Amino acid sequence: MTPSPPLTAYSIISRRFEDLRHERLECGLDALGYQIRVGPPARVRAGDVLLTWNLHGDRAAQARRFEASGGVVIVAEEAYTRGLTRTKRFALARHGHNGSGAWRRPARAAPGDRVAELEADGLRLHARHTGDPGGYLLICGQRGIGHPEMASPPGFAAATASDLRARGCDRPIKIRPHPGKHRETQPPVDDDLDGAAAVVIWSSAVGVRALCRGIPVAAYAPHWIMSACAQSPPPAPPAPPIARVRAALDRLGWAQWTLDEIEGGAAFETLLHGVPVAQIEAAA
Numbered sequence: 001m002t003p004s005p006p007l008t009a010y011s012i013i014s015r016r017f018e019d020l021r022h023e024r025l026e027c028g029l030d031a032l033g034y035q036i037r038v039g040p041p042a043r044v045r046a047g048d049v050l051l052t053w054n055l056h057g058d059r060a061a062q063a064r065r066f067e068a069s070g071g072v073v074i075v076a077e078e079a080y081t082r083g084l085t086r087t088k089r090f091a092l093a094r095h096g097h098n099g100s101g102a103w104r105r106p107a108r109a110a111p112g113d114r115v116a117e118l119e120a121d122g123l124r125l126h127a128r129h130t131g132d133p134g135g136y137l138l139i140c141g142q143r144g145i146g147h148p149e150m151a152s153p154p155g156f157a158a159a160t161a162s163d164l165r166a167r168g169c170d171r172p173i174k175i176r177p178h179p180g181k182h183r184e185t186q187p188p189v190d191d192d193l194d195g196a197a198a199v200v201i202w203s204s205a206v207g208v209r210a211l212c213r214g215i216p217v218a219a220y221a222p223h224w225i226m227s228a229c230a231q232s233p234p235p236a237p238p239a240p241p242i243a244r245v246r247a248a249l250d251r252l253g254w255a256q257w258t259l260d261e262i263e264g265g266a267a268f269e270t271l272l273h274g275v276p277v278a279q280i281e282a283a284a
């Protein structure tokens with residue numbers, strides 16, 4: 001019997017990244033024996049992989065066509081805990097990102113393993129509110145890019161502030177623009193969190209940082225990686241119990257990987273063959 005040819009991993013990640021993240025992600029699939037092809041596929045076999053950075057522009061349509069043909073779409077993004085640990089990580093999930101996709105953990109992993117790794121790498125969890133419980137609502141603006149389901153609507157921050165005021169919210173409101181366009185002019189995010197009673201996001205990583213600091217968060221997106229800990233708007237203290245935050249961070253931890261785990265293939269081996277992690281799950 002003639003052996004089947006190896007499966008193919010198609011990478012449509014831009015080559016613009018100066019840190020060569022595209023090469024490191026592709027190395028992980030190469031380590032599992034996939035043939036690497038750069039660019040969209042001409043044909044798809046069941047089990048082939050499409051590797052993409054977010055789902056901007058026509059990538060969303062490409063991804064859905066690929067899945068309809070039996071392939072597996074893996075979406076890469078910035079880590080949800082970026083800036084909170086010493087080690088560089090990237091988020092990886094099947095089909096979507098930031099809670100809209102699915103991810104897996106190794107069969108041998110025990111509850112709490114992954115959040116313990118994050119804590120050993122510098123992540124700090126606070127049982128008490130570290131902002132100002134009597135302070136403002138911090139609304140975080142976003143760029144409005146990505147998959148149509150996950151992209152924030154135009155003018156999200158300003159529109160949300162107006163809506164909250166119309167609904168009788170009497171707290172001061174502070175809008176923090178997305179740092180992509182205002183990085184040089186705005187204060188560090190922790191400075192804004194210091195004065196926040198609560199945080200309002202679409203699906204921002206600032207929400208992860210806020211929950212780690214004991215600050216409650218409301219998320220408006222249809223999916224968010226920490227949705228098990230989100231409040232309905234307008235949020236108000238107290239924040240979720242730290243045990244719930246820990247459980248959500250443990251699940252989140254399997255949706256992001258270190259560069260060593262990615263390049264060596266462990267991240268993709270788990271994502272393709274591990275034990276499914278529920279996207280929305282009751283906290284322990």
